[in-house]
Amino acid sequence: MRKINSIFIVDDDPITVFGINKLLKSLVECENISDFQNGQKAIDYVQKLLLENKELPDIIFLDINMPIMDGWGFLEEFIKIPTTKSVKINIVTSSIDQSDKDKSESFKSFTHHPIIFISKPISKEEIIEITNLD
Amino acid sequence: MFSNTPISANHFLIKQLPQATAFIDKNFKVVFVSDKWVEEFNLSTRDIINEHIQDLVGISSKQWENNILRCFKGKRTENFQENYTSIDRETRWLKWNILPWYNENESVIGAIVQAEDITAQISKEQKLEQVQFILKETNEIGKIGHWKYNQSQDIFSSCPMINNLLEIEEDSKLTLDEYIEFYKIGYNRNTLSMAIFSAMENKQSWNEKLEVLTAKGNQRWVNVSGKPLYCNGKYIGIIGIVQDITDYVIKEHQTKSNEHLLKTLINNIPLHIYIKDTQSKKLLANRSELDHCGISNEADIIGKDDFDIYDKELAQKYRDEDLEVMISQTPMINKELSQENSDGTTNYFLSSKIPLKGPNGETTGLVGITMDISDIKQKEKDLRNLIKVSSEQNKKLLNFAHIISHNLRSHSANFSMLLEFLIEEKEEAERQKIFGMLTDSSNNLMETLHTLNDIVTINSESTTNKKEVYLNKQVHKTLKHLNPLLEENNATVITAIPLGTSLQVIPSYLDNMLIQIISNSIKYKKPNVRPEIKLSLSYVQNYTVLSIEDNGIGLDMKKYGEKLFGMYKTFHEHNDAKGLGLYIVKNQIEAMNGKINAQSQVNVGTTINLYFNEEN
Numbered sequence: 248m249r250k251i252n253s254i255f256i257v258d259d260d261p262i263t264v265f266g267i268n269k270l271l272k273s274l275v276e277c278e279n280i281s282d283f284q285n286g287q288k289a290i291d292y293v294q295k296l297l298l299e300n301k302e303l304p305d306i307i308f309l310d311i312n313m314p315i316m317d318g319w320g321f322l323e324e325f326i327k328i329p330t331t332k333s334v335k336i337n338i339v340t341s342s343i344d345q346s347d348k349d350k351s352e353s354f355k356s357f358t359h360h361p362i363i364f365i366s367k368p369i370s371k372e373e374i375i376e377i378t379n380l381d
Numbered sequence: 382m383f384s385n386t387p388i389s390a391n392h393f394l395i396k397q398l399p400q401a402t403a404f405i406d407k408n409f410k411v412v413f414v415s416d417k418w419v420e421e422f423n424l425s426t427r428d429i430i431n432e433h434i435q436d437l438v439g440i441s442s443k444q445w446e447n448n449i450l451r452c453f454k455g456k457r458t459e460n461f462q463e464n465y466t467s468i469d470r471e472t473r474w475l476k477w478n479i480l481p482w483y484n485e486n487e488s489v490i491g492a493i494v495q496a497e498d499i500t501a502q503i504s505k506e507q508k509l510e511q512v513q514f515i516l517k518e519t520n521e522i523g524k525i526g527h528w529k530y531n532q533s534q535d536i537f538s539s540c541p542m543i544n545n546l547l548e549i550e551e552d553s554k555l556t557l558d559e560y561i562e563f564y565k566i567g568y569n570r571n572t573l574s575m576a577i578f579s580a581m582e583n584k585q586s587w588n589e590k591l592e593v594l595t596a597k598g599n600q601r602w603v604n605v606s607g608k609p610l611y612c613n614g615k616y617i618g619i620i621g622i623v624q625d626i627t628d629y630v631i632k633e634h635q636t637k638s639n640e641h642l643l644k645t646l647i648n649n650i651p652l653h654i655y656i657k658d659t660q661s662k663k664l665l666a667n668r669s670e671l672d673h674c675g676i677s678n679e680a681d682i683i684g685k686d687d688f689d690i691y692d693k694e695l696a697q698k699y700r701d702e703d704l705e706v707m708i709s710q711t712p713m714i715n716k717e718l719s720q721e722n723s724d725g726t727t728n729y730f731l732s733s734k735i736p737l738k739g740p741n742g743e744t745t746g747l748v749g750i751t752m753d754i755s756d757i758k759q760k761e762k763d764l765r766n767l768i769k770v771s772s773e774q775n776k777k778l779l780n781f782a783h784i785i786s787h788n789l790r791s792h793s794a795n796f797s798m799l800l801e802f803l804i805e806e807k808e809e810a811e812r813q814k815i816f817g818m819l820t821d822s823s824n825n826l827m828e829t830l831h832t833l834n835d836i837v838t839i840n841s842e843s844t845t846n847k848k849e850v851y852l853n854k855q856v857h858k859t860l861k862h863l864n865p866l867l868e869e870n871n872a873t874v875i876t877a878i879p880l881g882t883s884l885q886v887i888p889s890y891l892d893n894m895l896i897q898i899i900s901n902s903i904k905y906k907k908p909n910v911r912p913e914i915k916l917s918l919s920y921v922q923n924y925t926v927l928s929i930e931d932n933g934i935g936l937d938m939k940k941y942g943e944k945l946f947g948m949y950k951t952f953h954e955h956n957d958a959k960g961l962g963l964y965i966v967k968n969q970i971e972a973m974n975g976k977i978n979a980q981s982q983v984n985v986g987t988t989i990n991l992y993f994n995e996e997n
Contacts, residue, residue: 261818262795262798262799262821263794265818266798266799269802312787341791342783342787343790344783344786344787367791367794368794368795368797368798368801369798
C-alpha cells in the first residue's frame with residue numbers, strides 16, 4: 248500500500264467526509280487524515296502548522312459550498328502561503344455550474360499547486376489517481 | 382409703221398380701257414398701253430412705247446413667256462395667277478389674261494396682255510383659309526363643336542364634332558328634341574330646355590356646364606353656350622357652341638379628391654404639420670399643430686409667428702432654426718427637442734423643417750413636421766425598467782436552478798456513494814452505519830424538496846393577496862408567539878412604531894419575516910449580554926421601511942454582505958443554521974415588490990431594513 252504522510256478533507260457534509268475517508272483507508276496507508284467543517288477551520292490549522300514549522304499536507308480534498316469560509320475563500324488564503332511544497336488540491340463538489348469550473352481553472356494560473364476539479368460522487372478510480380503521488 | 386396700223390385710230394379707246402392692258406408686237410415691244418397699265422406698274426415717268434415689255438415691268442416667269450409665245454401662234458391661253466415682285470420690291474398677286482392680237486386679215490401681229498391686281502382678293506382668301514384652319518384646329522384641340530337651330534324652318538344642324546361627341550354617325554341628322562334627349566334626364570336636360578326656351582323667347586345668351594349620355598352610354602361633361610342667331614338683323618334661331626370638357630372635369634374631380642384626401646390626411650395624421658412663410662409666419666397648421674399650440678381655429682393661427690405662441694427665448698430658438706433651414710435650403714430632420722409644460726411634465730418631440738422652393742429655386746418658406754415622442758420615451762423607459770426587472774428575475778431563476786441542481790446532486794451523489802459501499806461492505810456494524818447515513822440523507826433530501834417547494838410558492842404568490850395589516854397588532858402577535866424564546870434569553874423588545882400604522886402585505890409573509898429576523902437576533906446574541914431588539918419605522922421614497930435593530934454579535938459586511946440573503950449561506954458555527962431563513966425573508970419581501978438590506982458591525986449588532994412597497 249502506498250504511504251502518504253498527511254491528507255486534509257475540507258467539507259461540511261459528514262457523509263462525503265465519511266466516504267472519502269473510507270475510500271482512502273482501503274487504498275492508501277496514511278496516519279494523518281484530518282477533516283474540517285469549513286474553510287476557516289482548515290486555513291487556521293494550516294497557519295498553525297506553519298507556525299510550528301510542520302509540513303503541509305500532501306493532498307487536500309476541498310468542497311466549495313461551506314459556511315463561514317467556502318472553498319474559494321480557502322483557496323485564496325492557501326495559495327498565499329509561501330511554500331515550495333506542491334500540494335495536490337482536489338475541488339470535490341456537486342456543482343456542475345460552468346462558472347465554478349472556470350473559476351477553478353483561473354486559480355491554476357496563480358499557483359504552483361496542482362488543482363483538479365472533480366464532481367461528486369468521488370470514485371475509487373479517482374482516489375487511486377489522486378493518491379498516485381510522484 | 383405705227384401710224385399705218387388700224388390701232389392708232391382706236392388709240393383713245395385703248396388708253397381708256399378700265400383694265401391694265403398692253404399691246405405688244407411679236408418682238409415683245411410695247412405698241413400701246415392703257416392708262417391703267419401705266420398706273421398699275423407705276424410707269425408714268427418712263428418711256429413705254431417700243432420698250433421690251435419684260436424690261437419694262439420685270440416679269441420673267443416661264444409660264445408668262447410661254448403663254449405669250451402661244452398667242453403669237455394664234456392659240457388661246459388660260460388665265461393664270463402669279464405673284465409678282467415689282468421694281469420697287471412690292472409683292473402683289475396678278476391675274477394675267479393673254480390673248481392673240483389679230484389684224485384685219487385675221488393674222489396674229491402680237492399679243493394683248495391684261496393684268497388684274499388680285500392681291501386683296503388673294504389676301505382675303507388666304508385669311509379665310511387661315512381662319513378656317515385655325516377654327517378647325519381649335520375645335521379639334523379644344524373639342525369644340527357647334528349646332529344651329531333655324532327656328533322658322535325648324536331645322537337643326539350640327540357639326541361632325543358634335544356627332545363625334547355624342548358617338549353617333551358623322552352624317553346623322555338630329556332634331557332639336559333628339560339633341561336635347563342626349564342630355565342626362567333631370568337637372569341637365571331641364572336646364573338645357575329652359576336655356577333654349579329662354580333664348581327663343583327673350584333672345585338671351587346662356588352658358589351651362591352639363592352632362593350628356595352618348596349613344597354608346599358613355600358619360601361626358603360639356604360646356605354648352607347658346608346665343609340668338611340673326612341674319613341681316615332678323616332673328617332666325619339659335620347657335621350653340623359645345624365644348625367637351627370631360628377630361629378637364631375628371632381631372633378637376635381628381636384634383637379635388639386628391640386635395641380632399643391630402644387635407645384629411647394632414648388633419649388626421651398624428652403629427653404636427655405647419656407651413657411658414659419666409660417671415661416664419663404660419664400659412665397652414667393642421668389639427669395636431671393647433672391642439673399643440675392651444676388654438677382651436679386655424680384662422681387664429683394664420684399669419685402668426687412663434688413669438689405669438691411661445692415664450693421669447695423658445696420662439697427665438699425656433700426662428701433661428703427656420704432661418705438656417707431657409708437660408709441653407711437644407712432640411713432639418715428629426716431634431717430631438719423637449720418642451721416643459723406648465724404642470725411640470727416634459728414633452729419630447731422630433732422636429733423636422735423642410736425648405737419650400739418657388740419656381741425659380743428661391744426659398745418661399747418651410748414646411749414643418751413635428752412628432753410627439755413623449756409616449757415612446759415613456760414606453761422606452763418602462764421597457765428599460767422591465768428589462769432590468771426581468772434580467773434580475775432571470776438571474777434569480779438561474780441562481781435558483783443552480784442551487785436546486787447543486788442540492789439535489791449532492792444528495793444523489795451521497796446515495797450513489799453509500800450504495801456502492803454497501804454492496805462491498807461485509808462487516809455488519811459498518812453496514813448499519815451506512816444504512817443510518819442513507820436514512821439521514823434521504824430525510825435531508827425530503828426536507829430540501831419541501832424548502833424548495835416553499836420558495837417556489839413564495840415567488841409565484843400574487844401580490845393581489847395583499848391585505849391591510851396594522852403593524853403594531855402584527856408585531857404584538859409575533860412577540861407573543863416568540864415569548865418563550867424571548868423570556869428564556871432575557872430579551873427586551875422595544876417597538877417604536879407610530880400607532881395606527883398600517884401596511885399592505887401578505888399577512889403570513891409579514892409574520893414569517895418578523896419571526897425569522899427576531900429569532901435570528903436571539904440566535905446570534907452576544908454571550909452574556911441581554912439581547913435588545915428595537916423596531917422602528919421610517920419612510921424612504923415610495924417605501925415604508927421597518928428597521929429591526931439588535932445588539933448581537935454582528936457580521937463582517939465586507940466579507941459576507943453579498944451573501945447574507947443567499948440560499949444555504951451560513952456565517953456562524955451554529956447547529957441550527959441552515960442558511961434558509963433570510964433567503965426566504967428576501968423572497969417574501971420581493972414577492973410583495975419590496976426590498977431588503979442590512980447594516981451590521983462585528984460585536985456591535987445588526988439592523989435589518991424591510992422596505993414595503995406601498996404603491997402596488
